Amino acid sequence: MSKPGLPQGTRDFSAAVVHKRNYIFQTIRHVFECYGFQPLETPAMENLDTLMGKYGEEGDKLIFKILNNGLDNPDKHQQAKEDFEKVLAGKNTKGITERALRYDLTIPFARYVAMNYGQLTLPFKRYQVQPVWRADRPQKGRYREFYQCDADVVGSKSLLNEVELAGIYATVFEKLGIPVEIRINSRKILAALAELCGGADKMVDITVAIDKLDKIGLEKVKTELATKNLTYAQINTIEQYLSITGDNAAKITALKQLIGNNETGLKGIEEIEYVLNYPLTTHHSPLTTDFTLARGLNYYTGIIFEVKALNVQMGSIGGGGRYDDLTGLFGVPNVPGVGISFGVDRIYDVMEELKLFPDEVQAGTRVLFFNLGEAENKQAFGLMQQLRSKGIASELFHENTKFDKQFKYAEKKQIPYVVILGSEELANGTCLVKDLRKSEQQSITQAALADFVFL
């Protein structure tokens, strides 16, 4: 018998953690619904065909594949061996695996939309909160099983959707109490930059490089661009672009001077200005234009978002953007969409670090009834059921032991109240309610217990 363990990159969540995570999930779900989004759940596994080729070469390698059943069937040994040879040759894997764990929520959503396109009311707004799996090597803040919280709108090109999604970000993080900067850019502006540098085909290289500006600094970005065969003049243009600073208005002015006469660029700037002009909250706009924001995923075509928590050392805690033709991959072309995602695990870490979880999140048992004998228990049990029917979480201690044990149990489980109903109380129809936090107790009638306020 070996020691039990967990698969690499997975976690157990104990009660305290589950409560806190649920607080985050509930906040996000509530805001999603408040903005008119409806829930969708899809299976943990998808057909391998659905996933392969959607995440790039790297992404394909990180998909957890599920071994077909019945490979050990003696009648099929020959076939299985041949199929496995194909896998080793990097070819068709159908004979060995044809299902895989979902890698993200976006592609399953696209699959769902493609399958149900005729029945959907457009624009279709759905949200989805489910775990995804990646065969990545785990490291700080990165797991092989983690939750994503996505909200997407498909079937509408209106920039109003972008405004709504930015509003969701602003609302959720305000509710959670996390100070954030919601960064916004447009892929069209990046495309314009690439055009300006004479290499529309270089857009991917350029975006990948400048996305790292925060991390590696300007000099290393320039070095990386040089290795991608960009000329000195092109790199110089990009440097000018990256050095744009100031508030939103100042940045836009500077950007217009740099690439303002480029048609694609103008469209991008127009998009940004549109979104910035909506009052998302009662306060000033929490949106920050950031022209260095690129986002790795290549299917983005318009506005892109990224959320960064302030005052903490942490990567982005949310991101998203517009994509023009996601379901085209599944045979339904011309369905534009835009979506955002929340990184729950990182949000958790940020809230833990900034101590933002409210105390009431930890609500466990409120009242412990002491076990002081069979006759006493019967009376206590009835009273306990009354409390439970009022939604007050209660327990009756499991055995008749000395007070010491029962008190210590309450203390360890952080149960704030104990109710003592012994032979004496049984005889005169009372019970003793003790507040362990204040170390104060009072005797009340049993009839009054149901109306007692357990603060």
Added chain:
RNA sequence: GAGAGCGUAGCUCAGUUGGUUAGAGCGUUAGUUUGUGGCACUAAAGGUCGGGGGUUCGAGACCCCUCGUUCUCCCCA
């Protein structure tokens, strides 16, 4: 896919140039205390030193392999 660090009690960790029977704190259990918890004191349980091989009179320590885990790069949430 590439690189680095760490594996000693349930947890956090000590363990001297390699030397007798591997320790501490916390936690757990029991007791001091059969109607009043937190504190204190006493005692107990708990280890194939991740696994395998090697060097040595002798290995928790040194060498090789392996497994696990953490971190960095790549990429990503």
